[in-house]
Amino acid sequence: MSPRVDRPRRGRPRLDDGPALDRHRLIAVLMDIARAEGLEALNMRRVAGDLGVSPRLLYHHVHDKEDMVALLADEITGSTMPDLSQGNWDDRLRAVNAATQRAFREYRGIPANILSKALRTHNRVHGTRMREGVLQALRDAGLNAEQVEIAFVQFSIITLGSLVLHENLSDADGHLAIPAERVEHGIDLGLDLLIFGIKRLADGQSLLPVRDQGLD
Incomplete structure (x- = not known):
């Protein structure tokens, strides 16, 4: 029996051949797709195709679209996160808001996705650090535990909700009920x-002084 001879494969190479799939390559492709086409363009087959790997290989790194979006959002957050270890509490809140506006303005759909999950627990490194930084700023303002949580909800709505509104401004095409x-x-x-x-609140005052005086 003659020995087996390995012959070179013909035609297109297998998708999982080629450069190794690592976190940096994956994130770069996720950013390119999301920036150019929005969140709706992200799916496992599309991302695998742009990476030049099989969807099966991609599943070793992310489980589904939600996992891809979470990875992308955390990377964007980490790339622009300000130093929250110093400064007045209100300056820190403004810094987070400004950094978030700059970072996510060009990624359509992601702010709404993050806002919908803002109150969930998660293990994303940069998102966790950003959340804890905001909570600490609110504690440093002098709020009690309940007030901190309520203020965090409002801060999330203002910061991320404003990005959602900006997306709608660009889509309105002159049909806004309120001037831009x-x-x-x-x-x-x-x-x-x-x-x-x-x-x-930190000074012990009411947010509704007129109503407290018995005036409607």
Whole structure:
């Protein structure tokens, strides 16, 4: 019996041949797709194709689309996260808001996805650090535990919700019920109002002084 001779394969190479799939390559492709086409374009087959690997190999790194989005969001968060270890509490909140606006403005659909999961527990490194940084800033403002949690919810709505509104501004095509410049002003004012309210609460004052006086 003649010995077996390995012959080179013909045709297209197998998808899982070629460069190894690592975290950096995966994140780079996720960013490219999400930035150019939005969150809806992310799926396992599309990402695997852009990476030049089989979907089976991709499943070793991410379980599904939700896992891909979480990985992408955490990487974007980590790349722009400000130093939250120093500075006044309100400056830290403004820094987080500004960094989030800069980081996620070009990734359509991701802010709404993050906002929908903002109150879930998770093990993403950068997201956890950002959340704890915001919570600590609220504690440093002088709020009690219940007030911290309520203020965190409001901060999440203002910061991420404003990005969702910005997406709708670009899609409105002249059909806005409110002029775009007023929407922009309302977005900018939201964080100022929250910080004003936090200061009142920390000083033991009511957020509704007129109603407290018995006036409707």
